[in-house]
Structures are given as C-alpha cells and as structure tokens.
Amino acid sequence: MLRHKNIIVICLILLVLFCILKAAWWVFLLLFIGFAALVSWGSFDIRQNYFLKAYSSNPDRKERKIALTFDDGPHQMTEKVLDLLQQYNAKATFFCIGTQIEKYPNIMQRIVGEGHVVGNHTYSHSKSFGFFPSAKVKEEIRKNDDLLFEFTHKKIKFFRPPFGVTNPNVAKAIAATKHTVIGWNVRSLDTLIQNEDAILKRIKNKAKPGSIVLLHDTSLKTVRVLEQLLLFLQSEKYDMVAIDKLLNLPAYED
Incomplete structure (x- = not known):
C-alpha cells in the first residue's frame, strides 16, 4: 500500500498530539472525518494509487498514442465495437x-x-x-484467469477492479496474484450520461497523448459515441493502441 500507511501514521501522530494538548472534542471529530474522507477518496479514485499501484496513463508518452479500454464484456454490442475498431485500424483492451x-x-x-x-x-x-x-478477491481473479487462458493460452497480466474500487483486501490479493492493475485518466461516464454528445465532448476535452480512456462495450449508445470518437482521433492523427503498447508492459505471461 503506497499512501494508506502514511496517512495512518500521520493521523496517529496528530491524535497523540491532540491528546497531549487536550484539544476540544470537535478537533478529534474533524480528524476522524478527514481520515474517513481520504480513505473514501483513495478507495474510489484508482488514479490516486492509495492502496496499490495502478497505471492510469503514460504521462511520458510524447507520441500521439492513446488507449481505448472497454469494461464489462463480452456482450452482444461488442461485435459492433469490434467492427468499428477494425474499420479504423484501431486496437483496444x-x-x-x-x-x-x-x-x-x-x-x-x-x-x-x-x-x-x-x-x-x-x-x-x-x-x-x-x-x-482478500481470499474471495483472489478466487474471483483466478477463476476468471482460468477462463481467459482457454482463449489466450497465456496467463493474463492486466487486471482492472470492478468500479475501480481498491482497498487493503484488493491490494493483498493483487500482491498474491501478481497482476498489473490498470486504471484510467479519461472516464467517459458512458453508463451514467445519456446524452451521446456530452459523452463525446467529455472524452475529447480530456484526451491527450498517453491517455487511457474508459468505455463499456455494453450499449448501442457507446457504439455510436465510439464511431464519432474514432473519427475524431483519426483526424487528430492519434494511433489507437492496446494498453501493452501504450505502457510498454507485457499483457500476458507464457
């Protein structure tokens, strides 16, 4: 865990200090609220690397490369996504x-x-x-690894937690399974926003070389957004690559 332990140490030091100074009760309440807020933020914002290391972009990438990622499939809509990726000569994760x-x-x-x-x-x-x-997290990961192995014939290296949630149990499980955790720095919110133009505008405003875009291959709405997004990225001379090419990390292990 990269930051959580540091926050605990700082809060404990402050707690001891406040006790010595006999601070008012509301000071302790503020300390507790602040600690809870930081833990909640770290749990739900995978970019913070609060509990574990997650790759959410490649800020060192100067070439116009970007990674499109799709969660929650395969789905009936995935075939339409694949058709578009093929049409625009794009690779995705x-x-x-x-x-x-x-x-x-x-x-x-x-x-x-x-x-x-x-x-x-x-x-x-x-x-x-x-x-x-942590035992249940490991079971979920390993059971899916076994399924994926049937198609790739290799051990999967990349893992993305559902909802981007991380915590000490997830960190412990990942330490055991040795996966590389992948986040994102451009969240499309395509499962929440209904307006397709708003989704597309959100991505276009945030996308830059080295970005990882989060999408879901589970709705016709996202398919329509994807078609416009690919056209935009092509016009901007972006190379749409898979995560391994963007981060220079192996996707599989023999």
Whole structure:
C-alpha cells in the first residue's frame, strides 16, 4: 500500500498530539472525518494509487498514442465495437467478466483473434466486490484467469477492479496474484450520461497523448459515441493502441 500507511501514521501522530494538548472534542471529530474522507477518496479514485499501484496513463508518452479500454464484456454490442475498431485500424483492451465470457465465448474468441488485448475484470463483477475478503478477491481473479487462458493460452497480466474500487483486501490479493492493475485518466461516464454528445465532448476535452480512456462495450449508445470518437482521433492523427503498447508492459505471461 503506497499512501494508506502514511496517512495512518500521520493521523496517529496528530491524535497523540491532540491528546497531549487536550484539544476540544470537535478537533478529534474533524480528524476522524478527514481520515474517513481520504480513505473514501483513495478507495474510489484508482488514479490516486492509495492502496496499490495502478497505471492510469503514460504521462511520458510524447507520441500521439492513446488507449481505448472497454469494461464489462463480452456482450452482444461488442461485435459492433469490434467492427468499428477494425474499420479504423484501431486496437483496444477489453477487461472481461467471467460470467460474460461464459455467455458469449464466440465473441470472446473474436476479440482475441482480431489482435486485441484482454484483461481480467473478475469472474462475477459483484456489486459487493469492495466488501470481499482478500481470499474471495483472489478466487474471483483466478477463476476468471482460468477462463481467459482457454482463449489466450497465456496467463493474463492486466487486471482492472470492478468500479475501480481498491482497498487493503484488493491490494493483498493483487500482491498474491501478481497482476498489473490498470486504471484510467479519461472516464467517459458512458453508463451514467445519456446524452451521446456530452459523452463525446467529455472524452475529447480530456484526451491527450498517453491517455487511457474508459468505455463499456455494453450499449448501442457507446457504439455510436465510439464511431464519432474514432473519427475524431483519426483526424487528430492519434494511433489507437492496446494498453501493452501504450505502457510498454507485457499483457500476458507464457
């Protein structure tokens, strides 16, 4: 854990100091609220590297390269996404859910067959993921790794936690599984924003060389946004690459 331990030490020092100074009760309350706010922020903002190291962009990348990533597939809409990527000669990274792989093995095979990179997004993508003990997190990751191995014949290195949530249990699990955690620095909010123009504008305003864009290959809305986004990136002379090419990190292990 990169920052959490430091915050705990600082808060403990302040707590002892306030006790010595016999500070008012509201000072202790403010300390507690501040600590809780920092932990919550670190848990839900993967870019902060609060509990573990996550690669959310490549700020050193000077060439006009950008990585498009898609979460929560494979899905029926994934085929339309693949058609567009093929049309624009773009490569992407798909963070796949195990239960979805079981539903759409043919689409999973197409993702791999067309040269895109796949990553682990847990087996079930449970809404309770943030409350799982480390043993359960490891089980979710390893079970999905086994499914992905059937298509790649290699050990998956890239992992993205559901909802981007991290905590000490996730950090402990990742230390055991040795995955490389991938975040993002451009969040499209395509699962929350209904207006397609607003989604596209949000991405265009935030995208720059070395960016990692978070999208979801699960709706026609995102497909329509993607078509306009690819046209824009092509006009801006961007090379749309998979995560391994953007970060110069291996996607798989033999």
